[in-house]
Amino acid sequence: MSQLMIADQVPGDELMASGHLACPGCGAPMAMRMVLKALGPKTVVVMPACCWSIIAGPWPQSSLGVPLYHTAFETGAAVASGVKAALEMRGDRQTTVMVWAGDGGTFDIGLQALSGAAERNEDIIYCCYDNEAYMNTGIQRSSATPWGAWTTTTPAAHPESNAKKDILAILAAHRIPYAATASVAYPVDLLEKVRKAKAIRGTRFLHILSPCPPGWKYEDDATVELGRMAVQTRVFPLLEVEDGVTWRFTAEHAGDAVEPYLRRQGRFRHLTADQIEGVQASVDARWAALERRVANGT
Numbered sequence: 001m002s003q004l005m006i007a008d009q010v011p012g013d014e015l016m017a018s019g020h021l022a023c024p025g026c027g028a029p030m031a032m033r034m035v036l037k038a039l040g041p042k043t044v045v046v047m048p049a050c051c052w053s054i055i056a057g058p059w060p061q062s063s064l065g066v067p068l069y070h071t072a073f074e075t076g077a078a079v080a081s082g083v084k085a086a087l088e089m090r091g092d093r094q095t096t097v098m099v100w101a102g103d104g105g106t107f108d109i110g111l112q113a114l115s116g117a118a119e120r121n122e123d124i125i126y127c128c129y130d131n132e133a134y135m136n137t138g139i140q141r142s143s144a145t146p147w148g149a150w151t152t153t154t155p156a157a158h159p160e161s162n163a164k165k166d167i168l169a170i171l172a173a174h175r176i177p178y179a180a181t182a183s184v185a186y187p188v189d190l191l192e193k194v195r196k197a198k199a200i201r202g203t204r205f206l207h208i209l210s211p212c213p214p215g216w217k218y219e220d221d222a223t224v225e226l227g228r229m230a231v232q233t234r235v236f237p238l239l240e241v242e243d244g245v246t247w248r249f250t251a252e253h254a255g256d257a258v259e260p261y262l263r264r265q266g267r268f269r270h271l272t273a274d275q276i277e278g279v280q281a282s283v284d285a286r287w288a289a290l291e292r293r294v295a296n297g298t
Contacts, residue, residue: 009188011037020063022055025220027210027227029055030184031129032064032100035206038194039125041066042095044083048076048110050102051136052129073109076101077117080124096198099126103144104134107165114205118174121202125194128167128205131212139215146235147282148275149267151215156270163282168207168241175244177202181237183209185227189238189250196240209236217266229261234287239294247294258283 015036022029028051036043043066047053053070056062071079076099084097101110106128114126133151134140141151143165154160171179177200182190190208197204209230211223218226230236231251235258238251258280262268271279 010034010191013037013040015041015043015065017063017065019057020055021057022051023212023214023220025213025223026051026055027184027212027223028052028102028129028131030223031127031182031190031208031210034184034187034190035098035100035127035194035208036064036066038191039096039098039198043067044069044087044095044097046071046076046080046083046097046099048079048099048101048105049073049136050100050105050129051131052100052102054136073105075113076105076110077113077122077124077126080126081117081120081122084123097124099124101126101128102134102136103128103130103132104142106130107143107167111170114171115174118171118176118203118205121176123201123203125197125204125206127208129208129210131210131215132164133212133215135212135215148271148279150217150270151267159270168205168239171205172241172244172247174203176205178240178242179205179207179244180240180250181207181209183227183231183236183238184211185209185224186231186238186251193240193250215267217269218264222264226261226264229256229264232256233258233261234283235261237287237290239290246297247290249290249294253287255287 016033045068048071062068080097080099132144139151140153145160146164149160150156178197180193211226213220232254233256234253239249241247259276
């Protein structure tokens with residue numbers, strides 16, 4: 001898709017100001033900008049502790065053009081459930097309540113609240129912008145950190161030894177109405193998924209890959225390129241799940257080799273050729289399993 005065609009499909013209205021505090025090249029503000037464009041001004045953002053707690057700017061300022069409620073690390077989904085209930089008690093069923101959390105506040109610390117909200121099918125949208133570690137507090141590993149990655153708590157001599165948690169499958173297992181993956185490198189796909197989620201009632205979950213230059217150790221201008229590579233290597237497939245049972249891909253995935261993607265990131269610089277072959281085999285196996293799930297519709 002050409003840049004002109006993409007521009008034609010992206011709304012011109014802005015609900016995020018340029019005066020935010022993100023690092024150069026950060027994928028997280030790109031993700032927030034697109035999501036707010038799709039949701040519109042009748043949105044309340046609930047934000048547990050994460051990079052975006054800083055990016056938004058110091059209280060009482062905010063770079064967002066919608067109400068923003070900062071909350072504790074583990075309580076994003078619980079607070080959003082309460083905000084939604086309060087709005088409905090006032091007769092407001094039009095305002096969208098969105099949780100905006102990092103992978104630490106989703107995969108790890110906030111998972112119990114998210115699971116509870118999903119089990120109750122609370123009428124909220126939960127967005128996880130995933131930069132694959134606790135970036136705001138010093139690049140510590142999370143359960144979203146890929147196997148083999150360097151972080152400050154998994155140094156090169158002892159890199160991450162566990163596979164990344166399959167958060168989409170976990171949420172799909174709750175049989176929520178809608179769950180999807182998205183990437184800042186595919187803005188139209190992201191916008192379409194947010195619009196689709198907005199039109200549905202119940203718990204909706206969006207897992208958005210958001211590359212991080214200092215955490216992944218790459219040049220500031222390579223965020224979109226790396227986001228595309230993650231999809232085209234099938235490291236991060238773009239797909240959606242409806243009611244926990246209907247799985248479908250939402251983009252073409254070329255199946256490019258993973259080695260160039262890994263070599264572009266300093267966090268994988270220590271990996272040997274044999275280890276990269278192991279990563280490739282793992283990606284291929286997961287892709288084959290996803291293809292079967294999509295083909296079977298479950």
